[in-house]
Amino acid sequence: MGHRAFPSALLAAIGLAGCNAQHPSTAIPTPAIHVGTQLAAEQVLSRTLDNAPQALDPSLTVDVSAQVIMDDLFEGLTTLAPDGSVVPGVASSWQTSADGLTWTFHLRPEARWSNGTPLTAADFVYAWRRMVDPATRAQYAQALSPILHGLDVATGVRPPSDLGVTAIDAHTLRVQLGSPTPYLPQLLTNMYLQPLYEPVIRRYGDDWTRAANMVSDGPFMLHENIIGSRLILDKNPYYWDAANVKLQRVIYYVVDDRSAQAQRFLAGQVQFTSSYPTTDLPFLRSRLGEQVVVAPYFTTMRVGVNVTRPPFKGNRALRMALNLAVDREMITEHVLNGAGFPAYTTTPPLPDYPTPTPDWAQLPVKARHELARRYYREAGYSASRPLRAELSSSSGDPVTTLIYEALIAMWRETLGAQVSLHEMEFKILLQETRLKKLELFHDAWTGDYLDPYTFLELLNTGFELNNSGYSNSAYDTLLDKANQQTNLHERYRYLAAAEALSNDDAAYIPVYYYAVRHLAKPYLKGWAPNIVDRNLSRYMYLLEHEGN
Amino acid sequence: MLRYTLQRVLGAIPTLLLIATLAFALLHAAPGGPFDTQKQMLPEIQKSIEHQYHLDEPLWRQYLRYLDNLAHGDLGPSFQYRNTSVNELIAQGFPVDLAVGGSAILIALLVGGSMGVLAALHRNSWWDHGLMGLAVLGISVPVFVIAPLLILIFAIALHWLPPGDWGGISHLILPAAALAFPYTAYVARLMRGSTLEVLASRFILTARAKGLPLRTIMLRHALKPALLPLISFLGPALAGVITGSIVIETVFGLPGIGRYFTTGALNRDYTLVMGITVLYGALILFLNLLVDLGYAALDPRVRFAR
Numbered sequence: 001m002g003h004r005a006f007p008s009a010l011l012a013a014i015g016l017a018g019c020n021a022q023h024p025s026t027a028i029p030t031p032a033i034h035v036g037t038q039l040a041a042e043q044v045l046s047r048t049l050d051n052a053p054q055a056l057d058p059s060l061t062v063d064v065s066a067q068v069i070m071d072d073l074f075e076g077l078t079t080l081a082p083d084g085s086v087v088p089g090v091a092s093s094w095q096t097s098a099d100g101l102t103w104t105f106h107l108r109p110e111a112r113w114s115n116g117t118p119l120t121a122a123d124f125v126y127a128w129r130r131m132v133d134p135a136t137r138a139q140y141a142q143a144l145s146p147i148l149h150g151l152d153v154a155t156g157v158r159p160p161s162d163l164g165v166t167a168i169d170a171h172t173l174r175v176q177l178g179s180p181t182p183y184l185p186q187l188l189t190n191m192y193l194q195p196l197y198e199p200v201i202r203r204y205g206d207d208w209t210r211a212a213n214m215v216s217d218g219p220f221m222l223h224e225n226i227i228g229s230r231l232i233l234d235k236n237p238y239y240w241d242a243a244n245v246k247l248q249r250v251i252y253y254v255v256d257d258r259s260a261q262a263q264r265f266l267a268g269q270v271q272f273t274s275s276y277p278t279t280d281l282p283f284l285r286s287r288l289g290e291q292v293v294v295a296p297y298f299t300t301m302r303v304g305v306n307v308t309r310p311p312f313k314g315n316r317a318l319r320m321a322l323n324l325a326v327d328r329e330m331i332t333e334h335v336l337n338g339a340g341f342p343a344y345t346t347t348p349p350l351p352d353y354p355t356p357t358p359d360w361a362q363l364p365v366k367a368r369h370e371l372a373r374r375y376y377r378e379a380g381y382s383a384s385r386p387l388r389a390e391l392s393s394s395s396g397d398p399v400t401t402l403i404y405e406a407l408i409a410m411w412r413e414t415l416g417a418q419v420s421l422h423e424m425e426f427k428i429l430l431q432e433t434r435l436k437k438l439e440l441f442h443d444a445w446t447g448d449y450l451d452p453y454t455f456l457e458l459l460n461t462g463f464e465l466n467n468s469g470y471s472n473s474a475y476d477t478l479l480d481k482a483n484q485q486t487n488l489h490e491r492y493r494y495l496a497a498a499e500a501l502s503n504d505d506a507a508y509i510p511v512y513y514y515a516v517r518h519l520a521k522p523y524l525k526g527w528a529p530n531i532v533d534r535n536l537s538r539y540m541y542l543l544e545h546e547g548n
Numbered sequence: 549m550l551r552y553t554l555q556r557v558l559g560a561i562p563t564l565l566l567i568a569t570l571a572f573a574l575l576h577a578a579p580g581g582p583f584d585t586q587k588q589m590l591p592e593i594q595k596s597i598e599h600q601y602h603l604d605e606p607l608w609r610q611y612l613r614y615l616d617n618l619a620h621g622d623l624g625p626s627f628q629y630r631n632t633s634v635n636e637l638i639a640q641g642f643p644v645d646l647a648v649g650g651s652a653i654l655i656a657l658l659v660g661g662s663m664g665v666l667a668a669l670h671r672n673s674w675w676d677h678g679l680m681g682l683a684v685l686g687i688s689v690p691v692f693v694i695a696p697l698l699i700l701i702f703a704i705a706l707h708w709l710p711p712g713d714w715g716g717i718s719h720l721i722l723p724a725a726a727l728a729f730p731y732t733a734y735v736a737r738l739m740r741g742s743t744l745e746v747l748a749s750r751f752i753l754t755a756r757a758k759g760l761p762l763r764t765i766m767l768r769h770a771l772k773p774a775l776l777p778l779i780s781f782l783g784p785a786l787a788g789v790i791t792g793s794i795v796i797e798t799v800f801g802l803p804g805i806g807r808y809f810t811t812g813a814l815n816r817d818y819t820l821v822m823g824i825t826v827l828y829g830a831l832i833l834f835l836n837l838l839v840d841l842g843y844a845a846l847d848p849r850v851r852f853a854r
Contacts, residue, residue, distance in 0.1 A: 055631055055632075062585055062587055135596075137596050137600060139583070139587075139589055139597075140589070154592070154593065155590060156592055209631060226640065226803050227640065228803040228804075229713070229802070229803035253712065253801060255712065255801045256798065256811075257798050257799065257801075260798070260800075260801060263696065263699050263703070263704065263712070264711050264801075266711075267703040267710070267711035268707065269710055269711055269713065425580070427578075427579065427580030427584055428579045428580055430584050430585075431579050431580050431584060434588070464588050465586075465587070
């Protein structure tokens with residue numbers, strides 16, 4: 001969700017690791033931690049959060065940090081297991097009609113709000129209608145577009161009551177879709193589709209998200225929120241699965257600087273961090289060993305190519321040349337210290353999805369470069385007539401800058417191309433990209449839901465976020481066909497075909513897949529790194545331990 | 549003096565107006581808007597949000613509305629933290645900056661002042677060279693090196709103090725010490741210089757000739773005039789520690805307004821940035837006034853013109 005490369009690595013260069021890579025053995029000895037088998041007496045977890053959530057109203061925010069908090073405060077029809085897979089939440093079961101358009105959810109009768117009131121199907125109807133009601137001014141109202149009339153309501157064409165969601169009775173909810181959406185259960189875990197408690201919103205208006213007023217239905221409830229500093233969540237005794245929630249309290253410290261997150265962890269103030277700087281990785285590994293976690297994440301970093309302007313317009317050979325000249329392994333190993341995975345296609349690996357890796361990815365680097373030079377010549381460039389282009393990126397993240405400098409060096413050495421780096425503020429980059437003023441641009445994207453469509457939609461003709469201006473009717477047709485399938489494997493087959501087509505056109509230059517990065521104490525259990533990078537406190541617990 | 553104060557306060561109004569106007573113009577001139585995100589909003593909703601925050605009105609009208617609200621002490625709603633007003637954010641963050649900045653200045657005055665006097669009294673001794681060497685170090689090493697270093701020593705290695713967060717005295721010590729570092733060094737050098745100057749003056753010579761003990765000379769006669777340059781330094785320094793603690797706030801995760809200011813600028817949170825700019829402007833004007841008044845109180849040669 002959103003963009004992760006927000007400038008926060010102010011101290012990445014010095015931070016803790018001022019004396020890192022070269023001298024991993026620091027003067028401070030690594031503390032030994034002995035982990036017992038019994039639950040610790042005090043079940044209070046401290047974790048870090050990358051940014052202050054911009055709002056605690058799930059309709060009014062789009063940021064990743066808000067989703068982390070909402071995962072603890074609220075629960076939708078479905079929710080996530082520690083490994084990131086979808087499991088029943090407020091709904092204990094559901095059925096799908098043969099055409100895949102009508103879903104019937106059966107809610108747990110024991111589900112309660114944090115004030116003890118029973119949770120009913122009407123609470124979902126209220127929350128979803130509110131989300132798409134233009135009067136709410138939800139920034140991401142289109143998140144509900146798979147639901148029948150979702151987009152029409154959000155754009156004011158239809159009234160909110162037309163949204164395809166109905167409470168059949170207190171514990172049965174019927175959802176109607178505009179087109180088959182096999183990933184709906186995954187979508188339902190998102191904050192935009194969590195239920196809301198109408199009486200507090202009616203009573204307090206915008207102030208309903210204050211700790212004193214908020215009523216939520218998740219494993220935890222809000223105790224305190226100091227913007228920019230910390231959030232404290234307490235266990236919700238009325239949560240339907242409260243018997244299995246072991247943590248009594250969760251404290252989220254807002255630490256926007258990644259180095260500072262590592263410092264908090266090393267000092268023993270937090271047991272779990274949401275991130276750490278990749279530049280500190282060698283130092284952290286040497287000191288913390290297994291406590292440093294790197295795992296795949298559903299985010300791809302690509303170089304966007306503007307195909308509506310020269311030199312890349314109608315010049316597939318040139319795009320291929322740049323694509324083939326990128327040595328991904330070099331970047332993930334040497335720039336990212338292993339905290340990233342080489343990407344040859346835009347959708348990160350997904351279970352059951354036949355990732356269409358291009359054939360040339362199997363070639364040795366030398367052969368790839370040879371091919372790249374051939375394409376470069378074919379495109380009409382040579383040593384005497386080199387490509388001159390500009391690559392635009394957002395300033396503030398030193399690692400991103402390093403990656404682009406490496407890419408530019410690769411293009412220069414392999415092809416003789418003269419690409420220059422132009423850094424600008426993120427907001428300016430967004431605007432210029434959207435206006436299609438740039439040639440090559442920084443483009444990192446995190447999937448909204450676990451389906452390739454969240455990435456592939458970005459090249460659909462006319463889609464508002466199609467920043468490269470790519471347009472291919474065969475591609476669009478394949479996406480349409482995929483959306484008509486009710487069978488997931490059939491759907492994936494069409495999507496993979498579309499993705500292969502865009503690879504062949506070199507509509508992007510994929511560089512690497514992001515990694516989820518955490519520091520976790522060995523006595524913190526009940527969590528696992530997962531591809532959506534959502535780790536619910538609900539399952540976490542602390543074991544007895546000596547040392548910290 | 550009352551008249552003088554009143555004049556200065558009234559004179560501050562056009563300055564503040566200028567600051568507010570410049571802040572408004574610069575922010576609105578920057579490309580990108582507060583609600584531009586990677587996920588584009590539906591145009592209908594974008595329009596509706598812009599209407600809610602009056603961003604759809606002509607600029608001059610927004611400007612007048614902003615000035616009108618400002619005159620009533622209303623800094624408007626924050627754009628990036630929806631459902632939160634700028635007044636609220638400042639009310640929450642400003643005391644933190646005051647506490648950290650105030651403590652830092654106190655440390656700087658006490659430690660730096662003593663260092664300076666000590667160095668002056670033992671001029672050209674190894675005391676003097678050692679202390680002044682330390683002061684040069686304090687001035688040259690940036691705060692973003694000092695702060696993580698303090699965390700490394702006192703939070704990670706020794707576990708004496710927390711590495712961040714906000715709450716009690718223990719949370720105040722490291723940030724205040726880190727912030728005080730360069731100011732302590734400045735104060736030490738200033739204090740040494742002014743003490744030396746005062747000690748060489750005739751009235752001190754007279755006092756010495758009369759056989760007064762050094763202790764009495766220092767406390768009774770030398771300290772007050774030696775403090776004068778410090779007072780003029782104090783105004784900008786106080787403003788500096790309060791407004792310039794952004795790095796400290798980031799490293800220690802303090803909920804001060806410096807961080808709101810930077811994230812606000814990057815997120816085009818117009819109201820938040822304008823509000824803090826005006827606050828900082830008012831603060832600096834106020835501190836300058838205090839310095840001038842303090843000067844008059846300490847130095848019999850300064851009198852207010854009628």
